[in-house]
Amino acid sequence: MNALVSAYAWVPGIARGHVRDLRVRWALEEADMPYEAELIRLDDKTAYRAKQPFGQVPAYVDDEVEMFESGAIVLHLAERHEALMPRDAAGRARVQTWIFCALNTMETPIAMLAELNIFCAGQAWTEEARPRVEGWVRMRLGELETRLGDKAYLDGDAFTAGDILMADVLRMIPEPMLAEYPKLAAYLARCLARPGFKKALDAQMADFTGSPPAGWTGPQ
Numbered sequence: 769m770n771a772l773v774s775a776y777a778w779v780p781g782i783a784r785g786h787v788r789d790l791r792v793r794w795a796l797e798e799a800d801m802p803y804e805a806e807l808i809r810l811d812d813k814t815a816y817r818a819k820q821p822f823g824q825v826p827a828y829v830d831d832e833v834e835m836f837e838s839g840a841i842v843l844h845l846a847e848r849h850e851a852l853m854p855r856d857a858a859g860r861a862r863v864q865t866w867i868f869c870a871l872n873t874m875e876t877p878i879a880m881l882a883e884l885n886i887f888c889a890g891q892a893w894t895e896e897a898r899p900r901v902e903g904w905v906r907m908r909l910g911e912l913e914t915r916l917g918d919k920a921y922l923d924g925d926a927f928t929a930g931d932i933l934m935a936d937v938l939r940m941i942p943e944p945m946l947a948e949y950p951k952l953a954a955y956l957a958r959c960l961a962r963p964g965f966k967k968a969l970d971a972q973m974a975d976f977t978g979s980p981p982a983g984w985t986g987p988q
């Protein structure tokens with residue numbers, strides 16, 4: 769069977785291109801693995817929760833496994849495809865390290881910034897929290913840029929699964945802030961210029977074939 773990745777049939781415009789099934793689609797494209805999307809409705813998740821207990825996407829099924837959590841799925845794919853992770857123990861350890869770094873050290877403050885800028889925009893508490901959160905994000909971006917140095921990718925010349933997750937996390941940074949870190953901005957542009965990213969993005973966008981839930985009052 770082809771791998772099956774869950775994705776939403778509809779989300780508001782602001783979320784399109786940013787739903788986390790993109791990470792899995794991108795890894796599958798880099799590994800040249802065919803897959804199918806299982807489209808989920810935002811208002812019809814009861815049965816789907818058997819696959820993903822939080823009702824989130826992505827969930828993933830292949831011949832061997834049934835999983836959720838985008839990072840775990842990308843790591844599973846990396847274990848099977850050299851295009852995503854070297855085969856030697858030291859190389860695997862480096863990529864695993866970058867995967868956790870992207871999802872923990874980087875995504876934690878960056879997701880908080882997205883709460884301020886997008887999900888809770890306009891709420892009074894966000895302005896009180898902003899200096900602390902922006903300082904936290906800038907500190908991590910500076911440290912990451914120092915470690916990246918002049919390398920093309922996190923692990924050197926070779927693109928890996930760690931870059932998929934790091935690039936998708938960095939995509940959440942507002943452009944003016946990312947521009948303060950020119951090497952990181954160039955790194956992100958390099959990752960997003962890959963054909964695998966474009967195919968994954970196009971496929972996610974093409975799958976938004978549904979309509980908003982009945983009575984939806986949120987953004988379109």
Ligand SMILES: N[C@@H](CCC(=O)N[C@@H](CS)C(=O)NCC(=O)O)C(=O)O
Nearest residue numbers: 786787788823824825826837838839
């Ligand atoms: N840690 C999870 C997070 C998944 C996640 O946040 N998915 C979002 C879309 S990007 C979602 O389905 N949100 C709907 C919800 O939380 O109800 C992962 O990386 O797979």
